[in-house]
Amino acid sequence: MPTITLKPYKTPELMLECYNITPDVFAGKKPEEIAELEIREGKTRVKLGDFFEASGSSGMTAAETDIHIAGDCTRVKYIGNKMTAGSITVDGNADMYVGGWMKGGKIHVKGNVHSFCGIAMEGGEILVDGNAENYVGCAYRGDWRGMRGGTIRIKGNAGNDIGTFMLGGTIIIENNAFIHVSTHAEGGTVIIKGDVQGRVGGQMVKGDIYVFGNIQYMLPGFKQVDKVEKEVDGEKATFLHYIGDLGERHPKSKGKEIYANLYVKA
Amino acid sequence: MPKLITQVGCPYCGSSCDDLEVLVSDDGKKILETHNACVIGNEIFHHVSSPSRPKKPRMRQPDGTMKEISYDEAVDFTAKTLLKSKKPLIYGFGSTNCEGMSAVARVAEKAGAVLDNCASICHGPSFLAIFDNGYPSCTLGEVKNRADVVVFWGCNPMHAHPRHTSRYSIFPRGFFTTKGQMQRTIICVDPRETDTAKLADMHLMIKQGHDYDLFDAFRTVLRGHPIPEEVAGIKREKIEEAAEAMKKARFCMIFFGMGCCHTDGRNHNIDIAISTTRDLNTYTKASIMAMRGHYNIAGPGQVWSWQFGFPYCLDLSKGTHAHMNPGETSSIDLAMRDEVDCFVNVGTDAGAHFPIAAIKHLKKHPFITVDPNICMASEISDLHIPVRVVGVEEPGVVYRMDNVPIQFKKVIDGPEGVPSDEELFDMVYKRMCELTQTEPFWILAKGHAQASTPTEH
Numbered sequence: 145m146p147t148i149t150l151k152p153y154k155t156p157e158l159m160l161e162c163y164n165i166t167p168d169v170f171a172g173k174k175p176e177e178i179a180e181l182e183i184r185e186g187k188t189r190v191k192l193g194d195f196f197e198a199s200g201s202s203g204m205t206a207a208e209t210d211i212h213i214a215g216d217c218t219r220v221k222y223i224g225n226k227m228t229a230g231s232i233t234v235d236g237n238a239d240m241y242v243g244g245w246m247k248g249g250k251i252h253v254k255g256n257v258h259s260f261c262g263i264a265m266e267g268g269e270i271l272v273d274g275n276a277e278n279y280v281g282c283a284y285r286g287d288w289r290g291m292r293g294g295t296i297r298i299k300g301n302a303g304n305d306i307g308t309f310m311l312g313g314t315i316i317i318e319n320n321a322f323i324h325v326s327t328h329a330e331g332g333t334v335i336i337k338g339d340v341q342g343r344v345g346g347q348m349v350k351g352d353i354y355v356f357g358n359i360q361y362m363l364p365g366f367k368q369v370d371k372v373e374k375e376v377d378g379e380k381a382t383f384l385h386y387i388g389d390l391g392e393r394h395p396k397s398k399g400k401e402i403y404a405n406l407y408v409k410a
Numbered sequence: 411m412p413k414l415i416t417q418v419g420c421p422y423c424g425s426s427c428d429d430l431e432v433l434v435s436d437d438g439k440k441i442l443e444t445h446n447a448c449v450i451g452n453e454i455f456h457h458v459s460s461p462s463r464p465k466k467p468r469m470r471q472p473d474g475t476m477k478e479i480s481y482d483e484a485v486d487f488t489a490k491t492l493l494k495s496k497k498p499l500i501y502g503f504g505s506t507n508c509e510g511m512s513a514v515a516r517v518a519e520k521a522g523a524v525l526d527n528c529a530s531i532c533h534g535p536s537f538l539a540i541f542d543n544g545y546p547s548c549t550l551g552e553v554k555n556r557a558d559v560v561v562f563w564g565c566n567p568m569h570a571h572p573r574h575t576s577r578y579s580i581f582p583r584g585f586f587t588t589k590g591q592m593q594r595t596i597i598c599v600d601p602r603e604t605d606t607a608k609l610a611d612m613h614l615m616i617k618q619g620h621d622y623d624l625f626d627a628f629r630t631v632l633r634g635h636p637i638p639e640e641v642a643g644i645k646r647e648k649i650e651e652a653a654e655a656m657k658k659a660r661f662c663m664i665f666f667g668m669g670c671c672h673t674d675g676r677n678h679n680i681d682i683a684i685s686t687t688r689d690l691n692t693y694t695k696a697s698i699m700a701m702r703g704h705y706n707i708a709g710p711g712q713v714w715s716w717q718f719g720f721p722y723c724l725d726l727s728k729g730t731h732a733h734m735n736p737g738e739t740s741s742i743d744l745a746m747r748d749e750v751d752c753f754v755n756v757g758t759d760a761g762a763h764f765p766i767a768a769i770k771h772l773k774k775h776p777f778i779t780v781d782p783n784i785c786m787a788s789e790i791s792d793l794h795i796p797v798r799v800v801g802v803e804e805p806g807v808v809y810r811m812d813n814v815p816i817q818f819k820k821v822i823d824g825p826e827g828v829p830s831d832e833e834l835f836d837m838v839y840k841r842m843c844e845l846t847q848t849e850p851f852w853i854l855a856k857g858h859a860q861a862s863t864p865t866e867h
């Protein structure tokens with residue numbers, strides 16, 4: 145696939161807002177044109193070329209365009225914002241909003257990501273080799289329609305607010321998470337391979353959560369109903385099956401209430 | 411003859427009492443006595459005549475000392491600094507009027523700044539919960555006249571809002587609450603035995619940081635499901651008893667404070683408190699309210715929501731639209747992540763309230779304080795600009811904690827030559843327009859609005 149390589153050569157004083165680093169914007173553009181794209185540092189308008197060296201070539205469409213950021217993006221926000229296709233690889237860390245409002249394509253961050261990774265995501269894939277801060281796959285403030293589709297995989301730890309108001313899609317945290325998993329969720333699946341401190345599934349209406357490790361504080365609104373054998377993310381195990389949040393409203397189907405499911409490895 | 415001014419508002423806590431009486435000297439320059447105010451409210455009126463109060467802006471010199479400068483120089487420095495910065499942060503507004511807040515907002519828009527208020531480190535999480543889950547609230551008048559079960563969750567009005575309990579929530583006799591305290595059941599949820607907890611009929615001594623779990627337990631009980639034997643350090647029977655009392659109320663009122671919105675989970679604690687309030691409305695009338703800290707800290711939420719659509723954490727640097735996302739655009743996060751390059755502290759004391767690390771980041775750049783008095787922030791600033799004290803020397807509109815607007819009075823004249831917040835920021839705005847050779851259209855619009863309003867205010 146034709147690849148555009150961006151090599152960061154200057155650290156910004158504040159943070160860079162790079163809404164433009166997406167295959168959708170880069171498609172059909174030459175490196176010189178890409179270097180001219182506007183990005184923001186606070187209220188000042190600067191060019192992508194002021195901070196990155198662009199080389200290589202892009203495809204005709206987003207789906208045919210690959211972006212390789214050969215360096216660290218600790219101070220770069222909005223990588224892959226609203227992208228619909230194609231791929232992005234970041235060799236180091238990335239700041240907030242990686243893959244925010246993303247609809248398709250793939251993002252691979254080899255370092256850590258900051259908060260709001262995959263916020264309001266609708267489709268596509270995000271893979272983070274390191275840790276994520278808070279709000280992985282959450283909704284934007286005040287929106288009751290959170291993540292709707294796609295997959296986010298964090299190989300390290302994640303903070304709080306994972307999948308808040310989630311409606312669909314899958315989030316996998318391969319290590320530990322802090323608090324608030326699938327709060328207010330009405331669908332989707334969250335898999336935590338490590339431990340969670342607490343507040344798992346609070347105010348949850350529908351959807352599934354799998355926890356392989358320990359939940360330190362179980363919410364009083366969850367009740368164990370069963371013990372089941374399941375294959376989750378390629379791993380077979382026995383889980384204690386809880387339903388909840390019994391304190392929250394739940395829709396009815398054929399006269400029976402539908403609850404959210406929480407599976408904790410036995 | 412000294413003059414007694416009645417129906418004076420108190421510019422201190424979020425109770426925003428408006429029944430004070432102030433005895434003023436003949437020449438209208440000195441406050442002799444205040445009546446009806448609580449201890450802390452009384453203090454603010456006497457504070458204004460302190461001889462150490464600065465009456466001129468002071469600018470930090472290369473040798474570290476502060477030198478008095480003129481207001482014109484201070485305005486010029488502020489305007490230039492704001493224009494030059496890539497992303498200034500203007501923060502504060504715990505203690506000023508709505509007129510000042512709207513004037514600052516015009517400056518912030520022009521400067522492409524981030525505009526934030528003390529809610530950011532206070533009831534900000536409550537805002538997030540309100541965005542997510544609504545706000546079934548009421549006025550304090552309704553509390554006084556109707557509430558027969560009052561829950562104080564993570565707040566201690568006996569100390570923080572001294573007259574709240576006597577004017578609105580525990581003691582007063584109202585239309586349907588003719589027996590006052592006798593008729594009210596008080597429930598206090600607090601990990602400590604506070605003075606409010608001592609007054610309560612029921613004290614749930616919650617394990618710190620487990621507010622969410624306890625609310626979830628209440629909700630589960632209200633829906634008729636069983637709960638574990640103990641939740642958040644509280645026995646099942648006690649939770650059921652409290653839930654029953656709330657259900658049986660004719661009007662149940664939940665007040666929450668920092669103890670609820672600043673333990674782990676923050677906005678979610680308030681979010682589920684709101685859900686609990688909604689659940690209670692299946693059985694009776696229930697309502698919920700944030701115990702806002704300062705007399706007009708509800709003001710910026712009202713004023714800026716009207717101006718920009720968001721109450722706080724407003725990033726106006728985009729130039730085309732306001733962007734708000736606390737966690738990113740909130741003052742502490744911006745400071746800690748080195749995302750701002752100028753700080754203006756207005757009518758609050760960031761020096762005392764912010765984490766030291768945040769202040770250290772902010773101190774790498776120009777640091778300006780606008781405040782009537784000497785405070786920690788003013789003493790570490792590059793520039794300190796004193797202004798008149800709202801509610802004492804300057805009238806204006808303030809929003810009480812229940813978002814009821816009240817017109818506050820001025821009782822004495824301010825020190826000569828010292829402007830109000832509004833006047834100062836209008837001067838800064840005008841200077842910014844001069845420097846950028848643009849039309850000061852907001853000032854012109856304000857002139858038109860004032861000319862076409864027949865009544866004085």
Ligand code: SF4
Binds near residue numbers: 420448574
């Ligand atoms: S309760 Fe608050 S508003 Fe009322 S007098 Fe005391 S400090 Fe002032």
